[in-house]
Amino acid sequence: MNQKTVFLVVISSIFLLGAGVLIFSPGPKTKNDLLCDLSLEKSSHPKSDKISISVHVDGSGSMLGYVTNSNSRYVKALDLLYDTFSLVKSRPQTTVKYFRSGNNNQKLTISEFKKAQQTEFYDGRNSTNFPPVSSGLDSAIIPPEKEDKLFVLVTDLYQNEADVTSLNKKIQETYLNKERKGYAVGILAFKSEFNGKVYVLGNNQEQFIYDTQGKPLERFRPFYILIMGPYDDIVYYIDKLKNNGKDIFDETKSVIFSPTNLVSNLSSLATSKLELTREVKESLRQTKSLNDGKVAVQIKDNSPIKLWNITSNSSQTLSIPYSVDFVPLNDSLPIDDKTIQTHVKVESLNQKQTSDEAKSLLQLDDWKVDNKKLNFTANINPKSVQKPGIYYFTVDALAKDLQEQEWWDKWSWTAGRDAQNDGSKTHNLSNFLRGLKTLTTEIMETEQPIIGRFCYTIQKN
Incomplete structure (x- = not known):
């Protein structure tokens, strides 16, 4: 075999070997099954098919002034x-019972419940049908038994000895606790005409006459409808009351204390808007597909998963500001965005790599809720990962605390600020509502409600 023939044989062998590698070497593993689950997990159940409703009216003397005007x-x-x-x-399986509350619960017929619109229900003169009662609101609260229960209480929130702490404690024991999954407390706050005594225990002046005649609506006397039970039933009936009673809902406030029902849907990257700096554009590229020769990832349009390719070995953290849709539920307390925390799960899509070192590759912070938008910053640190690979991140934004509503303080009587005889406000209201907020956030520590889920796939070259 001459030298030319040997050379041709070698070249042919190299060509065939290369062709064999091309034919028999497997291509990158395709990952088109990445899932960013945006279903909203709630510790509640749909509106009850069968529910027991008990409607209680505070029968104590402090309520008398509301019915002097028929x-x-x-x-x-x-x-x-x-x-x-x-x-x-x-809702044919709904049962409704009526009670007069004070230091005990007096069951009422429908005709007796109608008497709650008259003075005899409160003044104690009709001792046979409506004997005098104190303002023991805590003793009126009846806990649920086996079936779902909705407890409704109409009251001025005047509690014996002005002790709203005992009222909060009773609500915690019965309706708003970790064992009552999906239960909540709703409050409707009204302003009404009033002419009668306002009781203020714990003050130098224990009672005074307050008359709203000739006063504007904001100077009327507050009263409250408390609704406690399954969250979805509370929402159902609050909506019914608002729709059916529009003529009396001027100046009305509403709030629902629920540790798990905060948003109507999870915020995600599907609605994200970006404004990138020049440095970020030089080091990162957002794309619809990634391929490092071992793994290939591709997403569809409008996917909640965003793909980023780190195109340079930048030593700086690359910050990406995001603004996404945020839709809180009606009447829910606003989220304290300063306390939002994250739970991060990361998966290496390259089989032989661990994801431990990638945990610091992506961090989300600077949370801010503004005009139904959730704003935050995604920080990508290329130097935190040494080995090349493709990583999939699921970052959950967790609500840890809630804010008060502005009206709590405005409707609450405050010593040194408000006149002694100001009957347009409720003594200890803010303390009572803050107590309910505290009960709610304590449950949130265990439930850890998610308000947003953000999914990223990042390729480190």
Whole structure:
């Protein structure tokens, strides 16, 4: 065999070997099954098919001033309650019972419940049918038993000895605790005409006469409808009350204390808007596909998963500002964005690599809620990972605390700020509502409600 023939044989062998590698070497593993689950997990259940409703009216003397005007907003609210809870034909398995509350619970017939629009229900003169009672609101609260229960209480929130702590404690024991999954407390706060005594224990002046005649609506006397039970049932009936009673809902406030029902859907990257700096554009490229020769990833349009390719070995942290849709539930307390925390899960899509070193590759911070937008910054640190690879991140934003509502302080009587005889405000209201917020956030520590889920795939070259 001459030298030319040997050379041709060698070249042919190299060509065939290369062709064999091309034919028999497997290509990159395709990962088109990455899942960014945006289903909202709630520790509640749908509106109950069968529920027991107990409607309680505070029968103590502090309520008398609301019915001296037979056409007051308070009187109209009692009619609204009866119509809403008794005439809901779409829920045939609902049972409704009525009670007069004070230091005990007196069961009422419908005709006796109608008497709550008259003075005899509160003044104690009709001792046979409506004997005098104190303002023991905590003793009125009846816990649920086996079936779902909705507890409704109409009251001015005047508690014996002005002790709202005992009222908060009773609510914690019965309706708002870790064992009552999906339960919540809703409050509707009204302003009504009033002419009667306002009781203020713990002050130098224990009682005074307050008359709203000739006063504007904001100077009317507050009263409250507390609704406790399954969250979805509370929402159902609050919506019914608002729709059926629009004529008395001026100046009305509402709030629902729920540790798990904060947003109507999870915020995600599907609605994200970006404004990148020049440095970020030089070091990162957002794309719809990634391929490092071992793994290939591809996403569809409008995917909640975003793909980033680190195109340079930058020593700086690359910050990407995001603004995504944020939709809180009606009447829920606003989230304290300063306390938002994250839970990060990271997976290496390259089989022989661990994901431990990639945990610091991506961090989300600088959370801010503004006008139904959730703003934050994604920080990518290329230097935190030495080996090349493709990593998949799922970052959950967790609500850790809630904010108060502005009206809590405005409707609450404060010593040194408000006049002694100001009956347009409720003593200890802010303390009572803050107590409910505290109960709610304590449960949130265990439940860890998610308000957003953000999914990234990042390729380190």
